[in-house]
Amino acid sequence: MQAYRAAIFHLLDDPARGGESAHAFHPDGLLIVDRGHVIAAGDHATLAPTLGDTPVETLPGRLITPGFIDLHIHFPQTDCIAAHGGQLLEWLETHVFPAEAAFADPAHAAEAAGFFIAELLRNGTTTALVFGSSHKTSAEALFAEALARNMRLIAGKVLMDRHAPAALTDTVESGRRDTLDLIADWAGKGRLGYAVTPRFVVTSSEAQLAMAAEVLAAHPEIWMQTHLAENTAELARVAELYPAAADYLNIFERFGLVGPRSVFAHCIHLDAPAFERMATAGAAAAFCPTSNLFLGSGLFDLKTALSEGVKVGVGTDIGAGTSFSIPHTLGEAYKVGQLRGETLDPFQAFYLATLGGARALGLEDRIGNLAPAKEADFLVLDLAATPLLARRMTAARTLADRLFALTILADDRVVERTYLAGVLHHARGAVPP
C-alpha cells in the first residue's frame, strides 16, 4: 500500500450530462494505491485518518490525474511523423507505406516498439488503441514491450489485401491466420487486448472485411479498429468501390463491423443520421485533431457526434498527427471547434481523454479515472514545467482556466511521472535504462 498527497483531478461522468458533479477536484488530495489498484482518491483531511502505517509521499504543487487514453495511433508511423506534403492518399503512398514496409524485420520492430512505448509514457498516455503494420512481427514487438511494463494496451496487425505495395499486402487467409495467432498468443495476457484491424475499405477486399467480421464475432474479448470518412478524395474512391452503399458507414454495417467493440478513426465527413446509427450500435469515434489539421482532412463535428450519443475519445494519430501529447491534442481539438464556431469546454476535453476514452473501449470499469478498484494508471503533472506555464498558472483564476491553459501550452515536460498499475514507469529527466 502506498499513498500520494497532491492535488487530484479526475472525471466521474460526462460533463455534458453530469455538469459540475461530473468532475472531482481535491486541492489537497490523497491517492491510495494497493497491488496495482486504486483504494481511494479524495481529500487528504478525510482519507488521512484511514491510512494507518501506509507510507505517504507528498508531492507539493503537483497534480495527480488518471493516465491519458489515446484512441487512435499507428506504431509503425513513428518515424514518418512530420513528413511533408500531400493529403491522405498521396501521403500514404509517399511516406507511410515505405515506413511500414520496414516492420517486416523483427529487430527493427522491436527497437521501434521500445521507443514508441517510451514516448507514450513520456507524454502520460497509459492506454492506447494501436495500429501495427500488416506484419505480424509489428504487433508481436509492440505487445512484448507493453507486456513487459504491464501496460493496458490494445493493438492489431493491419489487414490490407489490395491497393497497396506488395511488401505490405496480406491475403484473406494469411490475414486470418496471423490475426488468430496473435489473439491466441497475446489477447488477455497481462493487460493486453487485441483489435482486428482492417486499415480501411479501400485496402481490404470484401472477402477480407467479411473475414474480419467473422473473427470479431467469434471472439467476444476483442475489438475492431479502422478508419472512416477521413478525407474527400478517400470518400470518392470508396464511392467508386461501393456504388451501391447508402453511405460510407453502411459498408461497415453490411459486413457487421459496426458494434460496441468498434472504434472508427476520424469520422469527419459523416452526417447526423450516420452518427445516430453509430450511437445506436454502440460504436465509438476517435477524434484526431492534429492529424486532421496536418493532412487538411477537415473539421470533426464533435457537437453533433456527442448530441447523437456517439462515444468519442481522442487520438494522436501518429504519424499524421503531430504530437504524442494528449493534452496538446486537446488544445488542437479546441482550435478545430473554434473554426466551427463551437467552444470545447475544458472538462469535456479531459473527459474525452480519460473516462470518455475508457467508455469508448468499454473499459470504464477498469480505467479512465481514480475511482476505487480501478487500475492505478495515473500521472503526476507539473503545471509549472516551463516558465510560460508557471506564469500562466499563476494568472489563472479557476480550475477550468488552469486545465484549459494546460491543453494549450502543455508538452511532454508537464508529465513528471507516469505510473502503470501502481508502478512508476516514467520519470521526467531520468536516464532511460
Next chain:
Amino acid sequence: MQAYRAAIFHLLDDPARGGESAHAFHPDGLLIVDRGHVIAAGDHATLAPTLGDTPVETLPGRLITPGFIDLHIHFPQTDCIAAHGGQLLEWLETHVFPAEAAFADPAHAAEAAGFFIAELLRNGTTTALVFGSSHKTSAEALFAEALARNMRLIAGKVLMDRHAPAALTDTVESGRRDTLDLIADWAGKGRLGYAVTPRFVVTSSEAQLAMAAEVLAAHPEIWMQTHLAENTAELARVAELYPAAADYLNIFERFGLVGPRSVFAHCIHLDAPAFERMATAGAAAAFCPTSNLFLGSGLFDLKTALSEGVKVGVGTDIGAGTSFSIPHTLGEAYKVGQLRGETLDPFQAFYLATLGGARALGLEDRIGNLAPAKEADFLVLDLAATPLLARRMTAARTLADRLFALTILADDRVVERTYLAGVLHHARGAVPP
C-alpha cells in the same frame, strides 16, 4: 572577432523567385562575427584559411540560423495566452482588455517586459514588431528591456479612443502626445524602432486615424502596425462604422495608412484585388496561424497574397497565438495551408520567418540572414533537443525534410543559444540572472 563552426542555413532570397539558389546550406560551415556584425558565413574549408588567430568555437551537430522575426505580437497579452472561450470581439472584452488595464502600473509593465523579452529569446526570436497596451508605460518598459540587450525591436503604444473600457482609452490629443514623446525618447536609440499603433478601426475614431497618419508622414524613420480583416463579426462592425468604404482596406487607404512602412496583422478576409493594392503600396501582411486557429478567425490565403506580390512575414500574435515559437508557428502555417489544399514549402516557411520578415519591415539590409555586414542576430539550434526530434532527424533524408520536421516538432528546447548583435543573450538551461 569570433568564429563558430557548425552547419549553417539561411535564406538569400525568396524561394518562390530564387528556387534552389534562394537558400544556402553549409553542412560544415563557419560563421565569422566582429563587433556585432557578420563578417562571413560559408563553408569551413573556404573560410578557415582567412581566420588568422580568430578564435573558433566548434559546435558539433548544431545548426546556425539567423534569428527569427515575429511580425505581430502583443506584449501585454502574455498573461492571457491560452484564455478560454469566444472569438475575437468577445475574447477581447473578456480576457484582453482586463489584462491590458494592468499595464498602467509601471512596475507591472517592467516585470512583464523582462519576462516577455526572455520568452522571445528562449524561442529564438531576435526581432519583433510589438503592440503595447494603450499606456505609454507599457512601451517604455518594453523599450528599456530591449535596449538593455541591444535588441532590434519595434513597438508602439496602442491608440484606442473609443469602444473600449475607460481604463484603456486615450484621446486624439493624449495619443498624439504619448506617441510623439515615445518617438523622441526611444526611436533610433540602440536598435529600437517605433510603430504608430492604432489597434483597429473599431477602436480608433476617424480623428485618431488621421492623427496616426500625420505622425507617420512626419517621421520617415518609423512604422505603422494595425489589424485588418481578422474575423467576420469584426468585418460586420467595421462595415457598420464605414458604410461608404469600398472595403476594409480602403478605410486605411483613405487615411493614408497603407504604405511601405505599414504592417497589417491577419488579412484573412481579403480578396485578390485588395492584396494587389497592398502590394502596389508596398504594405506587408503578418500571417498568424496559431492565433487564427485559436480564435477560429479563418485561414489566411498565403498563396494569393504572395502571388499578388504582398510582403508577408509570420507572427505569433501572443496572446491569441498559442506559442512564442516561430518554428512551431511555421508548422501551424503548414496546417492552415493543408486545410486550404495548398502545401507550404519548408524553404518558403523559413523565408517568411527570417528574410521575408526583414523585407516586410524594410530591414533586409540589416537583418534576416547571415550575409556579410548584417547584424549578427543568430541562433544555435539543437535538432536533437528531444528524443522524438533526434529520432526524426535521423530518419530524414533531405535538408527540406529536416527543416519541415523542425517546424512540426520544435519547441523552445531546440534553441540552444540566442545571440543579439554577436552577444550571447540566451543559453538553454542556464539559470536566468
